[in-house]
Amino acid sequence: NAGVTQTPKFQVLKTGQSMTLQCAQDMNHNSMYWYRQDPGMGLRLIYYSASEGTTDKGEVPNGYNVSRLNKREFSLRLESAAPSQTSVYFCASSERLAGQYLYEQYFGPGTRLTVT
Amino acid sequence: AQTVTQSQPEMSVQEAETVTLSCTYDTSESDYYLFWYKQPPSRQMILVIRQEAYKQQNATENRFSVNFQKAAKSFSLKISDSQLGDAAMYFCAYRSEETSGSRLTFGEGTQLTVNP
Numbered sequence: 001n002a003g004v005t006q007t008p009k010f011q012v013l014k015t016g017q018s019m020t021l022q023c024a025q026d027m028n029h030n031s032m033y034w035y036r037q038d039p040g041m042g043l044r045l046i047y048y049s050a051s052e053g054t055t056d057k058g059e060v061p062n063g064y065n066v067s068r069l070n071k072r073e074f075s076l077r078l079e080s081a082a083p084s085q086t087s088v089y090f091c092a093s094s095e096r097l098a099g100q101y102l103y104e105q106y107f108g109p110g111t112r113l114t115v116t
Numbered sequence: 117a118q119t120v121t122q123s124q125p126e127m128s129v130q131e132a133e134t135v136t137l138s139c140t141y142d143t144s145e146s147d148y149y150l151f152w153y154k155q156p157p158s159r160q161m162i163l164v165i166r167q168e169a170y171k172q173q174n175a176t177e178n179r180f181s182v183n184f185q186k187a188a189k190s191f192s193l194k195i196s197d198s199q200l201g202d203a204a205m206y207f208c209a210y211r212s213e214e215t216s217g218s219r220l221t222f223g224e225g226t227q228l229t230v231n232p
Contacts (some may be wrong), residue, residue: 031218040125042207043161050218058219088159094218104151105220107161108219 002026004108006091012114014083021076021111023091032074033058033105034066034089043090049074074087081115088112118143120210122223129198136183137193137226139208147213150184150191151220156204164206167191187196195228203230 004025013019025032030051034057035043045058047066056068063085065077074093078085092105119142127137141150153163167175167184175182179199183192196204208223 033219035220040224042120042122042224043220044222045219048219080225087147090161092161092220104166105218110159 002086004091004093004106006108006111008111009109011110012116014116015082016074016079017081018077018079019081020078021089021091021113022073023075024073025091025093025106026072027095027106028071029095029106031091032068033094034074034076034094035089035090036085040109046076046089049056049087053097055073076096078083078113081113083115086113086115117136118145118148118210118212118221120208120221122206122226123209124226125224126227128231130227131153131193131200132197134194134196135198135228137195137206137208137228139191139193139223141189141191141208141210143189143210143212145212149211149213150182151209151211152180152182152193152209153209153222154202154204155207155225156201160194161207165193198230200230200232202223203228 005021033048034046037043049055049068052071067075089111091108094105148167148169150167154162154164177195179196181194205225209220
């Protein structure tokens, strides 16, 4: 049981390049999330998927797209990377049962992305 | 929209002593959850403790306890008998029960140093 996994762990991009961050969870959770963490600002929600087949914007969605590939996987794509997207990216998942969310979100180890 | 504020960017404590980290939040909702997450240098987000807003009793997990003041919208974390392994960034987080997706709103974080 690996929990939430993210690939890659580190990435350096040039401005204008594209890439996809991958996230997978093996806990059979319905909901998945992408956050970014910048110094002094805590974690901010980029996009989330309440259940398979649905995605919604969070607080800072501009410049990103997501795909909920199946129940396990939720990817984040940067189409044209900008230096402002230099950050640490976290994927998380949580369970929902009978309409009630169970407690905490489980986080992956993060991806440190640098855009030069 | 909900906001979470941690007014102490940095705190320090001597090993074996007690420290309290502050968190305030703003919401118009009556049903919600509050969390403290710990982030050590490894970047992994680790749940420390959670509090349901409908519960009057303060949550406790071993050396960690909270002081939840719903009317004041305050949620502080007390760490007793501090250990070197407690050194980390601590984030306070809010989760609404009234919006879809179980999204978390995080505070800016408090960097805790434990001195031997």
